Amino acid sequence: MSDLPVVVVGAGPVGLAAAAELVERGLTPLVLERGERAGAAVAQWHHVRLFSRWAELVAPAARRLLEPQGWQAPDAEGYPTGAEWARLYLRPLADALGDRVRFGSEVVGVARRGRDRVVDTGRESEPLTVHVRTADGREERITASAVIDASGTWTSPNPLGGDGLPAIGETAAADRIAYQVPDLTDATVAARYAGKHVVVAGSGHSALTALVAFAGLAEQQPSTRITWLLRRGAVGTVFGGGEADQLPARGALGLRAKAAVEAGHVRVVTGFRTDAVEPDGDRLVLRSSAGQRLEAADEVVVLAGFRPDLSWLSEVRLALDATLQAPVALAPLIDPNVHSCGTVYPHGAKELTHPESNVFLAGMKSYGRAPTFLAMTGYEQVRSIAAALAGDRESAERVELVLPETGVCGGSGVFDAPAEDQAGGCCGTPSGPEVLTLSAPSAR
Incomplete structure (x- = not known):
């Protein structure tokens, strides 16, 4: 399958960073974006100013791809709006990737070629098939060696209803x-x-x-x-x-x-x-x-957060946490019910691996229903995933990021349980339920 592309779903910050990492590794990415331009979701909150600086919003591999082409990085200490992030970085990055990015291409399904999710026989020897619907209504099948789903959660906001479903009368209003x-x-x-x-x-x-x-x-x-x-x-x-x-x-x-x-x-x-x-x-x-x-x-x-759309991944075997709908190895790090400080340890391919080989959820979608995702986290995720796909296990397991702490300790999760009933712990000092073996424990 080495001649097949790695399909990346979504031309947002993490999807384009994944493509840059794959190019650097000598692999062939194909980014599929249903919008007409890079950063289509970001453009919908164009007026909102990010609380991350430019220095934290440009992926390292993307910078290495862009700078030789004459791209001028914005002031590293500045805080862009969504519109500026898209215009000054995401669109130039998509341009630099050229025909590796296709717009007007909506992914509507992913499967193992010739196998539904029930079939074991011959599964590992078959490539993945990505089912695409184009802007003009055509259907297409793309054969892929791997799929990185960086489609985000923007199109699936949580409803007003307190039980996770729309309140009575919410849709009508x-x-x-x-x-x-x-x-x-x-x-x-x-x-x-x-x-x-x-x-x-x-x-x-x-x-x-x-x-x-x-x-x-x-x-x-x-x-x-x-x-x-x-x-x-x-x-x-x-x-x-x-x-x-x-x-x-x-x-x-x-x-x-x-x-x-x-x-x-x-x-x-x-x-x-x-x-x-x-x-x-x-x-x-x-x-x-x-x-x-x-x-x-x-x-x-x-503004109650977002949730992942998993409907078009129904034919691949995902190991998702029952609470968060995030990868099971990642969930203990980000579960707001037990994670008291909002500071998440960096993680990579090991924590994002599923039973379906070479299928990864990355970026905001990897967090399932958990909040507070940083672009830096997604960039480290796809760096590790690209290394794993290239066979560089040592690099895939090495953590190359230190995330900023929130300064919030002993929080009450997402509900109103008293602080003394929480799991305990503080920023930089994980509580019992948060302790697990990471890819590179020495980097904690």
Whole structure:
């Protein structure tokens, strides 16, 4: 199978980094992207500024590919928006990869050639087949030596419903519910929310970003009211590690959101798990599973994280954690129920391997439903995967990354359990359930 390409699904930051790593290893990548340009998902949150610096957003192999072609790296200390990340880095990288990247090509299935997932006989001797639907509706089959799924989770946002499924009436109210951080710099978008009662649901960095933006709108339009809806019983460590965060912009985001709450721009409601969305004229009333009812809202913004779309991987054998839908060896490192500090040890091909040989989930999709993914993590993942595919076991097992700590210790996971009931541990000091043998223990 050595003459067959390695198919990479998704021309986002991690997918393109994977292609650069494969090229450097003398392998042939074929990146399939359903959008019309590189970074199609990133472009949808073009107005959001990242809390990682340019120095942490350019993959090492991508830099080595781009610089000989005259690419000028942006200021390493700058913090780009999504639009800048796509325009100044992702699109030039796709251009540098040339015909190794195909746009308008949606992967709709992956299988072992001539074998469904039940068949054992001859499985390991057959290549993979990637089923593709093109923008003009044509179907195509591509034979591949390996598949790296870096398609992300952007198209599968979590619903408002507190049990992981859409709340009753949520789908019917879709015209009043958004699942992305609104671009309030756009006058038309700002007009939709100005002077209204807006409910923001979620506790991650996207929710904090939205709260800061809406607080700014409330300063300009004092009749704008913001309610922040949390499922957990207390705010706890939602604001992050502040000045202790080793990514300063990430810590600053939490501090700005905290300041907005303390200034009275945001009303906080905790312990609210939405069960139903009920119409009230042109407005919406949210009802919790405990029977609580919120004051009617004009608009709802749901920023409750994302989940992987695994439907088109149904014919390959994946070993996924029952809780997170992440690779089983990775899950203990990132499970927010037991991982108390938000700092994840670097990992690579060993932790991302599945029973189906040469099939890997990488990037945000590898985290399943876990939050707080860094581009640096994905770049290290695909460096290790490319080394493994090239037969360089020593390099594949070597960890070449030190990740910044969040500064958050003893957090309450994703729910409202008291801190004393948590697994314990602190940033840089893993608790019992987090201890496992990594590829390179000496790098911990």
